[in-house]
Amino acid sequence: MKVLIGYATGYGSTKSYAEVIAEELTLAGHGTDTLPARELRDLASYDFVVIGGSVRVGRWLGPAVKLAKWVVKAGKRHAVFFCCLSARKEEGRKQVFGEYLAKVKEKVPGLAPLDVGAFPGMANYEEYRFPVKGIMTGIAKKEGVDFSVNQDYRDLEAAREWARELARRLG
Numbered sequence: 001m002k003v004l005i006g007y008a009t010g011y012g013s014t015k016s017y018a019e020v021i022a023e024e025l026t027l028a029g030h031g032t033d034t035l036p037a038r039e040l041r042d043l044a045s046y047d048f049v050v051i052g053g054s055v056r057v058g059r060w061l062g063p064a065v066k067l068a069k070w071v072v073k074a075g076k077r078h079a080v081f082f083c084c085l086s087a088r089k090e091e092g093r094k095q096v097f098g099e100y101l102a103k104v105k106e107k108v109p110g111l112a113p114l115d116v117g118a119f120p121g122m123a124n125y126e127e128y129r130f131p132v133k134g135i136m137t138g139i140a141k142k143e144g145v146d147f148s149v150n151q152d153y154r155d156l157e158a159a160r161e162w163a164r165e166l167a168r169r170l171g
Helices: 013-027 062-073 090-107 132-143 156-170
Strands: 002-008 031-036 048-056 077-083 116-119
Touching: 002 013, 002 062, 013 031, 013 048, 013 077, 013 156, 048 062, 062 077, 062 090, 077 090, 077 156, 090 116, 116 156
Parallel strands: 002 031, 002 048, 048 077, 077 116
Antiparallel strands: none
16 A cells, blocks of 8 residues: 655654654555655555644644645545654643544545554754744743753654554554
8 A cells, every 4th residue: 555644744753753653554554655745746656645743832834724624625545643842741641632633624525544553752942933922921831841951752653653553444
């Protein structure tokens, strides 16, 4: 099966997850391409699409939403994953699977992912620009995260496990 892993990333976390997911799907025997959502031009050659996107202030990045709309319109089977700092805790993952996914489904009628993943990202405080820096500082205070330095919360093994299960479901 030919699988596209399309992603929208703000500071690189989502890209790293997309690459790990592609590695696992390839090991399972699927052909994979991993591309930024903004660079995609054609879905015709893909049997399945994994759509990944970073979350900013409770919203999936726009290019991920646009890709999801395109995938649904094309009638492609799909899975989605979210990358956000909230996903480093169980209650945050529940928020992703509930609130964040519901917001995306409102914007993308017909979205029916085979599976949904939620993975924690990195706190790239030193790279954030205005207004993201101010917004993220507020979120950091609320969640008790030290944003005075960059921190890596990624759990690439969780993404590998998710991708292995997805591969089993794809056959």
